[in-house]
Amino acid sequence: MASPIYLDHHSTTPVDARVLDAMLPWFSSEYGNASNRTHAFGRNASAAVEQAREQLARALGARYSEIYFTSGATESNAIALQGAARRAPGAHLVTSAIEHRSVLDAMRRLEREGWRLTTLPVDRYGFVDPEEVQRALRPDTVVVSVMAANNEIGTIEPIARIGAAVRRSGALFHVDATQALGRVPIDVEAMSIDLLSLSAHKLHGPKGVGALYVRRRVQIDALVEGGGQERGLRPGTLNVPGIVGLGTACELALQSMHEDGDRIAALRDRLQQRLLEALDGVAVNGPMRDRIAANLSVTIDGVDADALLLGLPGLALSAGAACSSLQAKPSHVLEAIGATQAGIAAVLRFGIGRGNTLDEIEQAAHCVIERVRRLRRGP
Numbered sequence: 001m002a003s004p005i006y007l008d009h010h011s012t013t014p015v016d017a018r019v020l021d022a023m024l025p026w027f028s029s030e031y032g033n034a035s036n037r038t039h040a041f042g043r044n045a046s047a048a049v050e051q052a053r054e055q056l057a058r059a060l061g062a063r064y065s066e067i068y069f070t071s072g073a074t075e076s077n078a079i080a081l082q083g084a085a086r087r088a089p090g091a092h093l094v095t096s097a098i099e100h101r102s103v104l105d106a107m108r109r110l111e112r113e114g115w116r117l118t119t120l121p122v123d124r125y126g127f128v129d130p131e132e133v134q135r136a137l138r139p140d141t142v143v144v145s146v147m148a149a150n151n152e153i154g155t156i157e158p159i160a161r162i163g164a165a166v167r168r169s170g171a172l173f174h175v176d177a178t179q180a181l182g183r184v185p186i187d188v189e190a191m192s193i194d195l196l197s198l199s200a201h202k203l204h205g206p207k208g209v210g211a212l213y214v215r216r217r218v219q220i221d222a223l224v225e226g227g228g229q230e231r232g233l234r235p236g237t238l239n240v241p242g243i244v245g246l247g248t249a250c251e252l253a254l255q256s257m258h259e260d261g262d263r264i265a266a267l268r269d270r271l272q273q274r275l276l277e278a279l280d281g282v283a284v285n286g287p288m289r290d291r292i293a294a295n296l297s298v299t300i301d302g303v304d305a306d307a308l309l310l311g312l313p314g315l316a317l318s319a320g321a322a323c324s325s326l327q328a329k330p331s332h333v334l335e336a337i338g339a340t341q342a343g344i345a346a347v348l349r350f351g352i353g354r355g356n357t358l359d360e361i362e363q364a365a366h367c368v369i370e371r372v373r374r375l376r377r378g379p
């Protein structure tokens, strides 16, 4: 049987062959510990890590000394938020209602432990209003966390405007850029970002590796103690092949961002057009502008998305939110933009990627349309 058409690139992406090639030597022939520079193995590994740090810094408009490697965006978010909050016990925190669970749950835990939390609502397209951020800021606000792009509905947040407001207040601005990096330009200076999380597996890099950007002179606490790697902020032996993969993936994503973005947007628009033209009762979730090219989230009235997916074994896509599909909770993002429980159950999320072709998009549209028609006709 042919493998399904993969349309779930918000969940994860395949490793690019060029990324894999760059990683391979660091598993077997070049297996040094990057912290041990007494011999060539360690020195080579260390040089490879520093090269990846430069690649990331270039992608973000940062200095290489501001990049810290982690195991992925979940860990980066935890270090950024807990690490910043712990320096100001009981202070005030701000976030938005549509953040990834790794931000929302970290914030809620801090709230249970005595910090004050403001969770900002979003409008029906998922936008955070910079003026609401401004109004939420207090003299004791220690950190504000707003994602750059949403993983379910693709909304690209007005990060530069939010950053300017946060900068004036003196609080730290954290951005979860996991879905945005490689898809939209990020510049930590122009956007007044102090802390930024990213993950390799969303940009055709390997799973289990990511990074945290920490602006120079910003002080945050480490969450674990160890051998002092990553200047003590994230100790533990470095994942050299993963870090090389992350650096390469980042560089490649940046080189092809505009070209890939245009091509992927055209595929997404074609899919959207086919679904909207062929079926009644289909609505797009998220904005029509300022949405990442990869994203198409649709509500298909009267259709249970899980049942729909069961009948579509040739397509790999998600109902609602793939990232939280281990938790049987309705999507908090769709709730935050005003969807009803029945509406949430009827949401399909497509995530289009670098490898998808027009032929695959036509096939996917055809399969979904036929299956919805069959389900609506009833048994």
Ligand SMILES: Cc1ncc(COP(=O)(O)O)c(C=O)c1O
Binding pocket: 010, 011, 071, 072, 073, 074, 075, 100, 102, 147, 149, 150, 151, 176, 178, 179, 198, 199, 200, 208, 210, 323
């Ligand atoms: C917006 C966002 N933040 C954080 C994460 C977590 O990333 P990771 O899988 O690297 O821990 C994800 C992906 O699941 C995400 O989409």
